[in-house]
Amino acid sequence: MTVLDVIGLKKHYPINAGILRREVGRVRAVDGVSFSIAEGETLALVGESGCGKTTVSRCIVRAMKPTAGEIRFKPEPGREVDLATLGRGDLRGLRKHLQMIFQDPYSALNPRMLVGDIIAEPMLVAGVDPAERRGRVLELLDLVGMPAAARTRFPHAFSGGQRQRIGIARALAMNPKLVIADEPVSALDVSVQAQIVNLLLDLQDRLHLSMLFVAHDLSVVRHISDRVAVMYVGRIVEIAPTSALYVAPRHPYTEALLAAVPKPDPKLRGEREIPTGEVADPAHPPPGCAFHPRCPYVEAIFRDTPPPLAEVAPGRWAACHRTEVLALKGVA
Amino acid sequence: MRPIRMADRGQAILSVHDLAVQFPGDQYVVQALEAVSIDLQAGRVLGVVGESGCGKSVTARAILRILDHPGRIVGGRVVLDPGKPDEIDVTALARNDPRLLDIRGGRIGLIFQEPMTALSSHYTVGNQIIESVRRHSKLSTSAARDQAIKLLRDVGIPRAELRIDAYPFQLSGGLRQRVGIALALAGDPDILIADEPTTALDVTTQAQILALLRRLQRQRGLALMLITHDMGVIAEMADDVAVMYLGRIVEYAPVMELFAAPRHPYTRALLRSVPTILAAPRQRLATIGGAVPHPARRPTGCTFHPRCTEIIPGLCANEQPAPIAPGHAGASCFRVERALQEAAS
Numbered sequence: 037m038t039v040l041d042v043i044g045l046k047k048h049y050p051i052n053a054g055i056l057r058r059e060v061g062r063v064r065a066v067d068g069v070s071f072s073i074a075e076g077e078t079l080a081l082v083g084e085s086g087c088g089k090t091t092v093s094r095c096i097v098r099a100m101k102p103t104a105g106e107i108r109f110k111p112e113p114g115r116e117v118d119l120a121t122l123g124r125g126d127l128r129g130l131r132k133h134l135q136m137i138f139q140d141p142y143s144a145l146n147p148r149m150l151v152g153d154i155i156a157e158p159m160l161v162a163g164v165d166p167a168e169r170r171g172r173v174l175e176l177l178d179l180v181g182m183p184a185a186a187r188t189r190f191p192h193a194f195s196g197g198q199r200q201r202i203g204i205a206r207a208l209a210m211n212p213k214l215v216i217a218d219e220p221v222s223a224l225d226v227s228v229q230a231q232i233v234n235l236l237l238d239l240q241d242r243l244h245l246s247m248l249f250v251a252h253d254l255s256v257v258r259h260i261s262d263r264v265a266v267m268y269v270g271r272i273v274e275i276a277p278t279s280a281l282y283v284a285p286r287h288p289y290t291e292a293l294l295a296a297v298p299k300p301d302p303k304l305r306g307e308r309e310i311p312t313g314e315v316a317d318p319a320h321p322p323p324g325c326a327f328h329p330r331c332p333y334v335e336a337i338f339r340d341t342p343p344p345l346a347e348v349a350p351g352r353w354a355a356c357h358r359t360e361v362l363a364l365k366g367v368a
Numbered sequence: 369m370r371p372i373r374m375a376d377r378g379q380a381i382l383s384v385h386d387l388a389v390q391f392p393g394d395q396y397v398v399q400a401l402e403a404v405s406i407d408l409q410a411g412r413v414l415g416v417v418g419e420s421g422c423g424k425s426v427t428a429r430a431i432l433r434i435l436d437h438p439g440r441i442v443g444g445r446v447v448l449d450p451g452k453p454d455e456i457d458v459t460a461l462a463r464n465d466p467r468l469l470d471i472r473g474g475r476i477g478l479i480f481q482e483p484m485t486a487l488s489s490h491y492t493v494g495n496q497i498i499e500s501v502r503r504h505s506k507l508s509t510s511a512a513r514d515q516a517i518k519l520l521r522d523v524g525i526p527r528a529e530l531r532i533d534a535y536p537f538q539l540s541g542g543l544r545q546r547v548g549i550a551l552a553l554a555g556d557p558d559i560l561i562a563d564e565p566t567t568a569l570d571v572t573t574q575a576q577i578l579a580l581l582r583r584l585q586r587q588r589g590l591a592l593m594l595i596t597h598d599m600g601v602i603a604e605m606a607d608d609v610a611v612m613y614l615g616r617i618v619e620y621a622p623v624m625e626l627f628a629a630p631r632h633p634y635t636r637a638l639l640r641s642v643p644t645i646l647a648a649p650r651q652r653l654a655t656i657g658g659a660v661p662h663p664a665r666r667p668t669g670c671t672f673h674p675r676c677t678e679i680i681p682g683l684c685a686n687e688q689p690a691p692i693a694p695g696h697a698g699a700s701c702f703r704v705e706r707a708l709q710e711a712a713s
Binding site: 084085195196197198225226227228229230231233234237240252253254255256258259260262278279282292293294295296297298299300301302303304305308310311312314315367368 | 419420540541542543570571572573574575576578579597598599600601602603604606623624627637638639641642643644645646647649650651652653654655656659660
């Protein structure tokens with residue numbers, strides 16, 4: 037059972053120029069992205085800056101309207117809606133089923149509100165009565181490992197890690213069907229990051245959460261996600277179960293990303309291949325396969341025809357012309 | 369366990385001895401650094417690692433005497449060319465001493481996390497590098513321009529003879545950081561301090577910039593002080609490592625030793641809590657309880673004791689372990705001291 041099916045999602049921004057502000061080009065921030073999230077599953081969306089991963093998550097919560105495509109969401113059994121086309125009124129009713137955890141715990145919480153009120157706000161919006169709200173706030177604080185006394189204090193009294201816990205409690209207040217976490221641990225120090233990673237793992241187990249985990253850190257992603265989708269210049273280039281993707285990638289870009297991560301072991305120093313070139317500009321993507329100017333396995337055909345995302349093994353998809361013949365290197 | 373002498377391996381070209389820095393405020397004084405001692409040696413990379421607020425950037429800024437207001441050095445020395453007849457104590461120089469201006473850029477180059485900190489958006493890349501080249505040499509404008517093009521080529525900027533006339537905002541983040549490195553090298557320094565040079569970059573760009581720093585450091589025999597919060601970057605780059613916590617160095621060791629046998633409880637916990645790309649599915653991380661305290665609320669005794677799982681009752685909460693002596697490796701921890709004493713007796 038899937039909770040979310042994204043089909044052919046596109047978000048283009050017009051480039052206007054001249055005295056008449058005519059459209060002279062388009063930034064294809066997201067250009068035909070499809071994936072599904074099953075119930076209880078965590079899918080990670082990874083890629084470098086500008087690849088479109090945050091734009092995808094913003095389209096799903098409808099912080100922006102997609103240019104094309106479908107976002108089929110199942111908030112309750114037997115009900116399916118297309119988030120891509122819903123109007124404001126219908127969206128409001130769906131908010132409780134779809135919640136976000138943000139990157140920066142300092143700007144995500146209203147500094148003038150008490151922590152208890154911050155956590156209770158989604159319930160207030162949904163019309164839960166006050167007594168039930170109070171009980172639920174205590175339950176949620178306990179769930180994320182915060183003392184009950186926290187509810188009567190303001191966010192500034194807490195450290196970054198504690199604020200992130202408060203943000204998570206707020207996101208879980210209405211038992212959402214899907215949680216979208218956009219870089220939830222990247223602003224935190226290592227020792228605190230570990231606590232939040234563990235908390236998310238516990239919550240996945242206890243609440244059977246379905247989650248879209250947007251991140252650039254491949255190490256954190258390996259700990260947290262069941263499947264991984266790798267994006268490059270607005271498209272998914274590979275999607276696979278986590279271990280399979282890390283051990284035996286099927287797209288040269290995935291291989292390059294894995295090779296680039298510094299391994300925390302000085303004995304492995306100097307063993308890695310260093311990817312060449314820079315991330316392509318989504319306003320002027322290279323023709324054909326967008327990765328071809330940086331790909332060490334490039335052949336002439338890539339410059340003309342973009343490779344489709346095709347199933348290369350059960351549950352594994354890759355968008356590469358040569359995926360069948362390449363023996364790509366992963367990390368053990 | 370045995371104490372390791374680090375100074376054996378070569379003469380330091382910059383020695384920091386018992387450096388202390390304070391930021392006085394209205395209500396309290398923040399002790400940003402306390403008894404910090406490090407050595408930088410030609411041809412070697414010192415990695416300085418720690419979480420935010422540990423004092424790693426303050427150390428770099430104190431060495432260059434560019435502390436933000438109201439920070440001030442309240443103790444210790446920063447000695448350039450220690451032991452030589454013309455050694456200079458940088459902390460003793462007046463703020464407007466011309467030697468200080470020669471040292472900045474001419475002896476010690478600085479690379480920032482965000483290259484736009486060092487670059488102006490009003491001048492071309494070339495203008496800024498040429499200015500720095502001429503500040504530290506007697507080259508003519510046209511010779512300095514040739515030197516700037518050579519520097520840009522050296523840091524891997526394609527078509528350097530065209531890019532020299534570009535403005536920084538016309539370049540990508542990766543190219544901009546390469547320009548930042550070229551600018552840091554323009555005065556031909558023999559010491560380079562890089563403060564989180566790849567933190568703002570994507571992972572594939574980070575790999576390229578780290579490789580570039582490594583190559584330049586080897587070719588020029590630079591003493592490189594690399595500040596980072598990332599244990600992966602330390603493992604990749606450092607020869608020696610200083611681990612900092614709340615303004616103190618808690619452990620100082622050669623990199624292989626640090627990863628194979630970390631001594632300080634904080635180092636051990638930090639290494640275990642790093643997420644790894646080699647993780648098993650759904651693998652939990654070891655955590656360090658609590659959070660780094662606010663610098664105004666420094667714990668008594670060993671500053672790590674409230675988060676430490678191995679405290680010695682009655683000791684760690686009351687007394688401070690001795691700082692790591694200049695030129696030596698070791699850990700600033702009562703447990704480690706005791707283990708060393710027991711091994712010796």
